[in-house]
Amino acid sequence: MYRFLLTRQWVILTIIAIALIPTMIWLGFWQLHRHDHRQALNKVIAASQAAxxxxxxxxxxxxxxxxxxxxxxxxxxxxxxxxxxxxxxxxxxxxxxxxxxxxxxxxxxxxxxxxxxxxxxxxxxxxxxxxxxxxxxxxxxxxxxxxxxxxxxxxxxxxxxxxxxxxxxxxxxxxxxxxxxxxxxxxxxxxxxxxxxxxxxxxxxxxxxxxxxxxxxxDTSWIGVEDVNLPYAVQWWLFAACVPVGWLILARRELRDRGPAAEDAAREAEPAAV
Known part of the structure; x- marks a missing residue:
């Protein structure tokens, strides 16, 4: 049933999916790091200006x-x-x-x-x-x-x-x-x-x-950057979670579509009744 996964199209699709997952996870942590860095820097700025x-x-x-x-x-x-x-x-x-x-x-x-x-x-x-x-x-x-x-x-x-x-x-x-x-x-x-x-x-x-x-x-952009980085991190992690789910949905759809085609091919291969 799953032999279609060995076709060129599905091998390429699977490799891309496997590569996307760690990449998106890394991008999420990168955005989180920017968020934490911005928060820490804002605290330094506030403390320095108050001193x-x-x-x-x-x-x-x-x-x-x-x-x-x-x-x-x-x-x-x-x-x-x-x-x-x-x-x-x-x-x-x-x-x-x-x-x-x-x-x-x-x-x-x-x-x-x-x-x-x-x-x-x-x-x-x-x-x-x-x-x-x-x-x-x-x-x-x-x-x-x-x-x-x-x-x-x-x-x-x-x-x-x-x-x-x-x-x-x-x-x-x-x-x-x-x-x-x-x-x-x-x-x-x-x-x-x-x-x-x-x-x-x-x-x-x-x-x-x-x-x-x-x-x-x-500089009002300081606030904007701080507010945006954390949602971006969550967004990247959600994208990473969606990749295997999307791959599975496509695979099941492909399997479903191939079912009737396989049955038709089998009937055509049967010898005609005498």
């Missing part, structure tokens, strides 16, 4: 990395901006999804260490090779408050770290890479670059430019 600002050197060190639980933590630093070694980060968007640059300015602390400060977004100039005109930061000795961030990597951001860019333009904000770049330019202070970087909160830029990087709580 009082602390001196940056209590959370960041030269050559070190920013701990996951310290992401988005407000930190303070006193020193001056080094605009002579300012960089721009390509292909960044603002709140209106316009593509431009992020302005990365070394901030030299009173003890000589350097904190990389993302001062915000500016629009792209007509030329993609010329260094853009950037509004100046506060001059002289100043105390800044900023949002502490981890170094950016291609694996975490999905942004390819393109080489051979125009002078003073980068793709990722990575303290080790930027420190090396600054040392190549002859900046003596770049020997003591703190790990990670910070997004400037205050003092506010004169005239509103560069546009400050928005706080994560203002």
């Amino acid at each position: 009082e600002p602390v001196p940056v050197e209590t959370l960041a060190s030269v050559g070190g990395s920013v701990a996951h639980d310290d992401m988005y933590r407000r930190v303070t630093a006193r020193g001056h901006f080094d605009t002579a070694h300012e960089l721009v980060v390509r292909r960044r968007t603002n709140a209106d999804d316009k593509v431009g640059y992020h302005v990365l300015t070394p901030f030299v602390l009173d003890d000589g260490k350097v904190l990389l400060v993302n001062r915000g977004w500016i629009p792209s100039p007509d030329s993609q090779t010329a260094f853009p005109q950037i509004p100046a930061p506060a001059r002289g000795e100043v105390t800044v408050t900023a949002r502490l961030m981890q170094d950016q990597t291609t694996a975490a951001s999905g942004i390819k770290n393109v080489k051979g860019l125009p002078d003073r333009q980068i793709m990722l904000i990575n303290s080790a890479q930027v420190g090396s770049l600054l040392r190549d330019t002859g900046d003596p202070s770049a020997k003591e670059v703190l790990g990670g970087y910070a997004e400037l909160l205050s003092p506010a830029p004169a005239g509103g430019s560069p546009e400050p990087v928005p706080a994560p709580s203002g």
Whole structure:
């Protein structure tokens, strides 16, 4: 009865079904992992925003990395901006999804260490090779408050770290890479670059430019991603359960359809009555 399962069509169908089941189960766990990761990150963001600002050197060190639980933590630093070694980060968007640059300015602390400060977004100039005109930061000795961030990597951001860019333009904000770049330019202070970087909160830029990087709580997509991942995980697991059920239904239907055909063939094969 079940010899049809050995036909080419059914062998291929069975192999596809067997491959789909573990794939869909894996996709379900992947969505669940994204859900758990988003929940954990939202808790870190909420805790960091509720905490009082602390001196940056209590959370960041030269050559070190920013701990996951310290992401988005407000930190303070006193020193001056080094605009002579300012960089721009390509292909960044603002709140209106316009593509431009992020302005990365070394901030030299009173003890000589350097904190990389993302001062915000500016629009792209007509030329993609010329260094853009950037509004100046506060001059002289100043105390800044900023949002502490981890170094950016291609694996975490999905942004390819393109080489051979125009002078003073980068793709990722990575303290080790930027420190090396600054040392190549002859900046003596770049020997003591703190790990990670910070997004400037205050003092506010004169005239509103560069546009400050928005706080994560203002991004409504955070809620949407968290709400969607868990239902997607359940959906994938339901799909995985439906595959063997669907295969069985098709097999029974095939068997049912082949029954009358087999009977007709048998009758045709019988010798005619004399």
